[in-house]
Structure formats: C-alpha cells, structure tokens
Amino acid sequence: MLRRGVSLLFKPCSSSAALALQTRSVNFYDAPNGPAVKLENIEDEWYNRQRPNLSLLDKTPWTQPDTWIAPNAVVAGDVDIYDQVAVFYGAVLRADLNKIRIGGTSVVLDRAVIHTARAVPTGLNPATLIGDHVTIEPFSVLRACRIEPKVIIGARSVICEGAIVESEAILTPGSVVPPARRIPSGELWGGNPARFIRKLTDHERDRVISEAAQHYLNLAERLKEEELPNGTAWRDVEAYREKLVANKEYTWINFREQKYLMRLQNEAAAMDKLMGQ
Missing domain, CATH: 2.160.10.10 (Hexapeptide repeat proteins)
Incomplete structure (x- = not known):
C-alpha cells in the first residue's frame, strides 16, 4: 500500500546542498506528485495484515x-x-x-x-x-x-x-x-x-x-x-515509480528524516534564543 509521509518524489537537483535547501522549504501537503510509493521487500512492507x-x-x-x-x-x-x-x-x-x-x-x-x-x-x-x-x-x-x-x-x-x-x-x-x-x-x-x-x-x-x-x-x-476488492494493481504502480527513480527522472527524499532535522533546527534555535535572554 501507500507509505504515507515517508518519502516524496522531486525532480533531481544539481547538487546535494541545493537538494537539502529545497527539502527544508517543502510544505508536505503542497509537495509535487504527493506521497511517493517505493518498492519494498515483503518483510519490510507496511501493510495492514488485518484479516476479518x-x-x-x-x-x-x-x-x-x-x-x-x-x-x-x-x-x-x-x-x-x-x-x-x-x-x-x-x-x-x-x-x-x-x-x-x-x-x-x-x-x-x-x-x-x-x-x-x-x-x-x-x-x-x-x-x-x-x-x-x-x-x-x-x-x-x-x-x-x-x-x-x-x-x-x-x-x-x-x-x-x-x-x-x-x-x-x-x-x-x-x-x-x-x-x-x-x-x-x-x-x-x-x-x-x-x-x-x-x-x-x-x-x-x-x-x-x-x-x-x-x-x-x-x-x-x-x-x-x-469497499474495494483485494488486488495487486498497486504493485504495478510501485514498479513504475521505481523505474522513474532508476532512470534519474525523480529523486527520493526521505521526508521523515527531513522532518527530524527540521525539529532539531527548531530546538537549537529555541535554545539559542533562551541563552540570549
């Protein structure tokens, strides 16, 4: 299924610094192409294995x-x-x-x-x-x-x-x-x-x-x-997007990691402000 909020698809940037700068300014809900889908090993997939x-x-x-x-x-x-x-x-x-x-x-x-x-x-x-x-x-x-x-x-x-x-x-x-x-x-x-x-x-x-x-x-x-019937059409979508990544048409950005780094930056800024007082 879709792994929401984990990674996003973006056009490749010329340098890693520019990529990081672009990521820090991203609003998740306005991000191009929405949440990305990445092909995972079956043991790593985040599926709802709930069975009635x-x-x-x-x-x-x-x-x-x-x-x-x-x-x-x-x-x-x-x-x-x-x-x-x-x-x-x-x-x-x-x-x-x-x-x-x-x-x-x-x-x-x-x-x-x-x-x-x-x-x-x-x-x-x-x-x-x-x-x-x-x-x-x-x-x-x-x-x-x-x-x-x-x-x-x-x-x-x-x-x-x-x-x-x-x-x-x-x-x-x-x-x-x-x-x-x-x-x-x-x-x-x-x-x-x-x-x-x-x-x-x-x-x-x-x-x-x-x-x-x-x-x-x-x-x-x-x-x-x-209710939607059970099916495997999502696998074709994942394979297609993986192909786009392999062809350098898009680059993966780990949104979760970027969110964590943004939190560290906010905490550091708050600490600097507190020490300045």
Missing part, C-alpha cells in the same frame, strides 16, 4: 455469502454466522473457549465484543447463542450468554455468564445483566444491575425491534458496496 476471519486451533468461522464483516473487525474461532448478518467496524467475536452463534438478520455494531467461557455458574451451555433480528449496539460486551430472537441490546451494555435475554426484550444503554439473570420476554430493563422498567408496547414489540436491525443491515449494504 481468523482460525483458532482447528476451528474456522462459518459465514454466509451475504454476511458483511467490516475490514477491521475480528471473527475468530468457532463462530457460526447465518444469513444477512452485519459485523461493524472494530467488533470482536472470539470463540476460542466455546461456540458463538449469530442468527439471521442480526447486527453487531461498532466495538462490540462477544466471547465465551469454558463453563458458567448455572451449569448451562457456556456458548454464546444469539437469535434472529438481534441488534447489539456499540461497545456492548456479551460473554457466554443467550440472546433469544428480536432483542435490542443497548450501547455499552454488559451481559455476564449464564444470563438469558428472552425474545422481544430491550435493554437500555449502559445496562449490566449479572451472571445467571433472566430478562423476561416483552419487557424493558435497564440499570446496573439491570432492573425491570416497564412492559413493551405493541409497537415496540412488532416494529421497533425489527426495524432497528433492518436499518443497520441497509447501512451495511451501502458500506459493502464502497
């Missing part, structure tokens, strides 16, 4: 063709993801100790964390099981719990081991569900620890919960269309 799907031991995530996983999300280990599921930016699904299952048309929003345990205090299944039409809002944490279909988990909520959230329930943002606690169907709960607030209205049960998930699924479709 990771195998752990002998377990590999299982997803559907219409599953969207953001480029910087992590889905690792024994994870089953069903139809039309979206995992947004920075979310982590780590199934190293047990299974994670996410039902169809569910969404895991930004920075949410879902993981499992080897065992839970109740003796129930320590896997994390999430049903259909579930919305897990940003920064929530779910561990070895069970979420039935048509549920909204409010932002920054924590659901502990062995807890169960029954279908058509809503947790307000910032809720904490203690271990082995059960949230009954058709109710709104919130607080730390989570407590009953009120019964859900028919509108909330029939439309709000489903529409919340569908809204984010529609957004995921647009985000998916904006």
